[in-house]
Amino acid sequence: MTISAFRGEILSVPQDPATTPDAVQHYPDGLLVVEDGLVLALGAYEDLAPRFADVPVELIDGLIVPGFIDTHIHYPQTERIAAHGQQLLQWLEQHIFPAEAAFASRAHADDVAAFFLDELLRNGTTSALVFATVHEGSVDALFEAALERGMRITSGKVLMDLGPESLRDTPESGRAQSEALIARWRGRGRLGYAVTPRFALTSSDAQMAVAGELLAAHPDAMLHTHLAENTGECAAVMERFPDALDYLDAYDRFGLVGKRSLFAHAIHMSDRAMGRMAQAGASISCCPTSNLFLGSGLFDLALADRHGVNVGLGTDVGAGTSFSMLATQGEAYKVCQMRGSVLDPFRALYLATVAGAKALGFADKVGALQVGQEADFLVLDCAATPLLARRCAGASLRERLFALQILGDDRCVAATYIAGIRRHSR
Incomplete structure (x- = not known):
């Protein structure tokens, strides 16, 4: 049994924002805990830290989103x-x-x-x-x-x-x-x-x-x-x-x-x-x-x-x-x-994650970083280019996400994790 944890800003959109109020899950200081490749816990760091005090934590500089x-x-x-x-x-x-x-x-x-x-x-x-x-x-x-x-x-x-x-x-x-x-x-x-x-x-x-x-x-x-x-x-x-x-x-x-x-x-x-x-x-x-x-x-x-x-x-x-x-x-x-x-930028992220998982028949397994799902995720860098850094400075989450979608590309992907294991580093 292998347990690891990742601390940073975490964003997930488990439901379609077009039809579901409060569909967006956002933790400005969040903790993602992974056990044997599956999500064991996801939430605010202050809420989960006492429960997982003995688990090594990787600090993530960037925005964690589902793969x-x-x-x-x-x-x-x-x-x-x-x-x-x-x-x-x-x-x-x-x-x-x-x-x-x-x-x-x-x-x-x-x-x-x-x-x-x-x-x-x-x-x-x-x-x-x-x-x-x-x-x-x-x-x-x-x-x-x-x-x-x-x-x-x-x-x-x-x-x-x-x-x-x-x-x-x-x-x-x-x-x-x-x-x-x-x-x-x-x-x-x-x-x-x-x-x-x-x-x-x-x-x-x-x-x-x-x-x-x-x-x-x-x-x-x-x-x-x-x-x-x-x-x-x-x-x-x-x-x-x-x-x-x-x-x-x-x-x-x-x-x-x-x-x-x-x-x-x-x-x-x-x-x-x-x-x-x-x-x-x-x-x-x-x-x-x-x-x-x-x-x-x-x-x-x-x-x-x-x-x-x-x-x-x-x-x-x-x-x-x-x-x-x-x-x-x-x-x-x-x-x-x-x-x-x-x-809407949050709905665009939903289409690129959960809606895709539904289309492919495995929404129970990936797409939203929900407890029990496979821990596939990436880290987005809002300062990947000088223009993005300038546009995102002091911006709201919605503005940052939209800027990433309009101005972003592979340079914005700082890391990609498969089942909690880093498979790509920029």
Whole structure:
């Protein structure tokens, strides 16, 4: 039994501030006590110190917040971040499919996976839902690297029997490889499996049916795919499925819309589709830097709120332009401004932590630093740059948090802890 404690300013947002008064938990002088990787106690230092007088305390200079949870990111696209030109479908053909073909090499997959996960840690991201490639080995590489770092990573082999020739599987091989990966990795560390049809245009009806069968056969697996990202993509999907009610219905008919489903983007959505998502308990990953970079559109958070759909945040690297969930929160604020609404900084932090954990099905385990949860957290430095230091001097907690979201990036992450163990130091 190992007990450690961390003393400093602590901030957590266990509930949605948009619907729950007093959702914010803030301890200007707080104590976080960790036992065997789990939160044993959290509260004001003066209240907890007598109880844990014999426990060694690490003094933290900075703002302790729960680890960020990235609900949609592509690790094989790491080296194609900031690839110039065109919108989604053309960008995939020009930049992404050739890059993903290289993951037929296990050595290449191992190299990129290690760099990718270290980059997440450098940006304070401790959990993520990650796209791999069609190659079985790409998932093995990611899971092995995540296991070494103790990270909570969910991923799966991409299904795309209608993809380009270099990235094409079959319904039969997709099923067999997915089943093998689930059997190989289930229950190991903090890993989870996601059934992953790339999107409706890259899988045949037969393969979409296989995806639904895999999801039904494995109640601990997620469904991870893309939805209504780009107008050209939406038009192509409706041409492919002319009798579908909408894009979401193209998935729904194969049993892919449920409480374990996470759909990235969902920008061009009808009230019917949003209502169906709410009814099914499915979640959305809002990816603002990606949507702006590809010119895909502006996510309507207010529409999702009206229907009661849970929304997390995703960086969506490599269309996304930053691994930083701070920068992603800042861009989400700007998108909401363009939509005529205001995103509160405490709610932005909620979206980047607890809402993401809900979307990925493990809100009982991470996201809020509550007693019994895994002790994943990061330390934010409000003086990481001269401008931030000047802006935050004498500022309120709300102002400091917002400044971090608008001006911050990886430089603001002083340290990242996984299960109470420091895994990154700036």
